[in-house]
Amino acid sequence: MVYSGKPSRGCQMCRTRRIKCDETKPTCQQCAKSRRQCPGYKEEFDLVFRNETGATERRASKAGASAGKSSSRKKTNTAVSTASKNKNSNSSSPFEGTIIPALQVPTERQATCHFVSNFVLVPRQGSTRGYMDFLIPLLKTETPASNETSSHLQHAFNACALASLANKVGVNSGGGGKELKLPEKAYAEYTRALRATNAALRDPEASKTDGVLAAVLMLGMFENITAKQIGDLAWNTHIEGAIQIVKARGRKQLRTRVGLQLFIAVRTQVIIHCLSSGKPPPMGVDWWLRDAVSDTHAAECQRLNLQTCELRAEITHLMESATRTPDNLDKMVDLMRRAQGLDHAVTEWMASVPENWHWRTKYFPEPPGDSGSKQRRGVPREDYITTVEVFPGGRVDLYSDLWIASVWNLARTARLVLMSITVRCAAWICSPVDYRTTLEYATASRACVEVISDIIASVPYHLGWQEWEQRMGHDDLSTSEFACGQNDSIKGLAGYFLTWPLACVMAQDYTTDNQRLWVRGRLKRIGDELGIRYAHILLQLQIRLPSMLIRRDGLVAQPYPQADNFAKMLTSARHAPPVAAGYALNPLQQREAMLKEKFEQSRDELLDKAAGGATNESVKSVAKKWLSV
Incomplete structure (x- = not known):
């Protein structure tokens, strides 16, 4: 040689x-x-x-x-x-025996291997639990795909696998001729999965099986992977359908390992669904936690998140109907104290986790291998910040497990929501005084700045820091294990875990302009390279919290709050006849109509600003759901 x-x-x-x-x-x-x-x-x-x-x-x-x-x-x-x-x-050469035949692997099999190696996280022996590892035993027992009425899971899995492969590598062509392109194949499988799943749901017994519930979860993931015009609405529909299936299955589903894994997977989706929409968790917090614990530390974190969902829904309901009365002031103060107490419980949880849950920190004044050379070559600041792997001047937190990192970020986003609740209550109580002069706002801003830094520091670990660590000679990290493929490459599941925390960070009032630019760059990479196209929808949002929620609370508040009995007077005046001929409304009715028109105009302006002026219905849908208007 x-x-x-x-x-x-x-x-x-x-x-x-x-x-x-x-x-x-x-x-x-x-x-x-x-x-x-x-x-x-x-x-x-x-x-x-x-x-x-x-x-x-x-x-x-x-x-x-x-x-x-x-x-x-x-x-x-x-x-x-x-x-x-x-x-x-x-050949006796191991490379000729493995590389050359791999070039002839059918597209469907490549898609399957790609999805399993990117999204199916298998728990290590005696370690934390996995993610979506219930797919492997269920697919082995699934009826062959030729049976359209019972192959719901196989079709849903194929749809996700083909869509993910098409997004990740940009493969748009089939094999030439009349063969369908990958996105078309994915949507064809999605249509078959919908038809087969709907047929199974009409059967009282088949609708309660593990395969049907897993298929509905996969259909929801397909919407996140593709994120078309109605992707967000469709994801909500699938999650609400999974909730109904779990409810119908009852507590006996927790007796099997696969049943428990499916239940926890639905519970995780319920948390994100409720936190983003302002709805309370259906069936209550205890129903989702009773006898459904795979890991005690993670279960406690999810309990705190479910309680946060419940509290946010309660305050949203009160904001829509409350007038400024002494009783409602007391209720608002009580909600604010509950939010502060729940935030204290989250910080106590963070301090109580075992040693292997803690991260290892590395500080980098400049991204590795960069040393500011891009800026010296005249690259614009926006381009520089959005492309670097590590936030300039920041740090990198290295975790022992990808799933552990995702649980930490779930707790951090709960703190951001709780701080938002606290500031909203303080703004309502002190109105018309500027809420930014209150002690609650000062405390919340300091805590949120710290939480935002922690989430940003976790991103490089999700997006390939394990590989960098090995290149630098630090290969002692215990990385997560996927069902197949290499563990040290960037995984689609990491991007899937990051979309919600990064969206929360980008929406915060306390996020700096540079941090927001960097987060936008990470979301773009998740959408472009890792194939989670829902990140592209989040990129277009211009939501700012809690300031937009406070403005929204002011829009839905009833007018004339100074007089306690004015609401009763207005109610009786609505039915009074016009005061003069030629007028369809009396003065109070005219005033009410003007207020309604002004409210609708202000609401539309708020939504348009939150959606960044986008015409995409999915972006508007997400903005409307986050602001609950």
Whole structure:
């Protein structure tokens, strides 16, 4: 074997153009400056183990032709023939036996492997639980997909797998000819899954099976992966359907391992659904926790989140109907104290978790391998901040498990919601005085700044820091294990876990402009590279909390709050006849109509601002759900 020089680690475009590549991930700046599509970088495996067979054959053929000797030609042809036979036979080389046949794997099988290696997290022995690992035993017992009435889970799984593969690698073509493209295949499977699931739901017995519940969860994930025009509305529909199925299944579903895993998966979706929409958890908090504990620490965190959902729904209801009376003032003060007490319980939970739940912190004044060189080359500040892997001047928190990191961020987002509740109550109580002068606002702003920094510090771990750690010689981290594939690569599940925390951070009043730019860059990467297209919808939102919620509370408050008995007077005056001929309304009725028109106009302006002026119905739907208007 001849040494052929140090392998180039630059991107393929720079190698073709024969220029020096700066090796910036994920896209090199040479391609960005010349407005070229960067094809990416070779894997470390390909750099180390280079296939020299083709080059050797060409050199041998050229040498034989120039020499003009029949013996050389004979030897060359023999070598070429032998190499060709070795390719088609069971070679002793492990690389020829694994790499070449993999190029002929059907698209559907590639999609299956891609999804399992990116989204199915398997628990380690004696460690924390996994995520969606119930799919593997259920798919093994699923009826073959040829049976349209009972293959709901298989079709739903195929839809998610094909859509995820199409988004991740940008594969849009099938195999040529009339074969469907990957997105079309995914939607065809989604349609079959809907038809089969609806048929199963009409059967009282089949509707309670594990496969049907798993299929509904997969249909909800499909909406997050694709995020089309009505993606958010469809996700809500699927989650509400899963809640009804869980309710009908009763407590006996918790007796099996798969049943318990499915129940906890639905409970996790319920938390995000309720926190984002302002609705209370159906059936109450205790119903979701009773006899349904897989990990005690995670279960306690989810209990606190469910209680946060319940409290947020209660205050939203009160804000819609409360007038400024002494009784309602007492109720508002009580809600504010409950929010502060619940936030204290979350901080106590954070302090009580075991040692293996804690993270390890690394500080980086500049992103690794960057040292501010981009800014020195004149790259705009916005482009620089949105592309770096680590927030400039920030830190990186490294966790022992991807699932543990997601539980931490769930607790942090609960604190952000609780702080928002506290400030909303303080604003209502002190109105018309500026709420930003209150002690509650000062306390909440300090706590939220800390929580935002913690969430931002966890993002690099989700998006590939394990690989960086190994490159730097720190390979002692205990990473999560997926059902197949390499554990140290960036996973779609990590992006799936991050969408909700990053959306909460981007919406906070206390987030700095640089932090918001950086979060937008991470959401864009999750949508572009990891295939979670729901992140693109979140990118378009311009929600600011709690200020927009406080403005919303002011819109729905009843007018004329100064007089306690004015509401009764207005009610009786609505039915009074007009005061003069030619007028359809009396003065109070006219005033009420003007107030209603002004309210609707202000509400539309608030929603338009929260949606960033977007015309996409999904963006407007998310903004309306977050603001509860």
